[in-house]
Amino acid sequence: MNRVDTAAILEEIAAYDQRDITADTITHWHTTIGHLTKDVASEAVSIHHKTSSFRITPEQLLDITNHITTRQTSAPRPKQRAVLAAYQVNGAINDHCPNCDAQPGHTCTAATGEEAHSPCLARLVGKTTAA
Numbered sequence: 724m725n726r727v728d729t730a731a732i733l734e735e736i737a738a739y740d741q742r743d744i745t746a747d748t749i750t751h752w753h754t755t756i757g758h759l760t761k762d763v764a765s766e767a768v769s770i771h772h773k774t775s776s777f778r779i780t781p782e783q784l785l786d787i788t789n790h791i792t793t794r795q796t797s798a799p800r801p802k803q804r805a806v807l808a809a810y811q812v813n814g815a816i817n818d819h820c821p822n823c824d825a826q827p828g829h830t831c832t833a834a835t836g837e838e839a840h841s842p843c844l845a846r847l848v849g850k851t852t853a854a
């Protein structure tokens with residue numbers, strides 16, 4: 724954002740808490756949040772005022788945008804959804820794996836040391852015989 728964008732964000736904030744906006748205020752905020760896009764900064768202002776009645780600081784705004792960024796990049800990719808579907812078979816994901824020692828809720832580890840695309844057979848069989 725440029726300073727004009729940052730000033731616009733501050734005006735959004737002032738609509739909530741009636742704060743005074745000076746050139747110093749804009750400089751202070753712009754130093755902290757100037758690298759953000761205006762859309763993200765604006766969304767963070769909105770989120771803050773839905774969840775808090777306190778006056779927002781630039782650091783808090785930055786913290787909220789970190790969550791927004793995390794949320795957008797951590798959305799499951801189709802491949803991950805397919806992997807998790809395999810673990811739903813027989814509810815295997817809910818059980819400890821007797822083969823690779825995966826804890827309930829965690830995926831199995833393949834021989835390569837990476838996340839296995841499907842649960843160990845022992846985990847599936849164990850569930851079947853226990854039921």
Ligand SMILES: [Zn+2]
Pocket residue numbers: 820821822823824825831832842843846
């Ligand atoms: Zn396993």
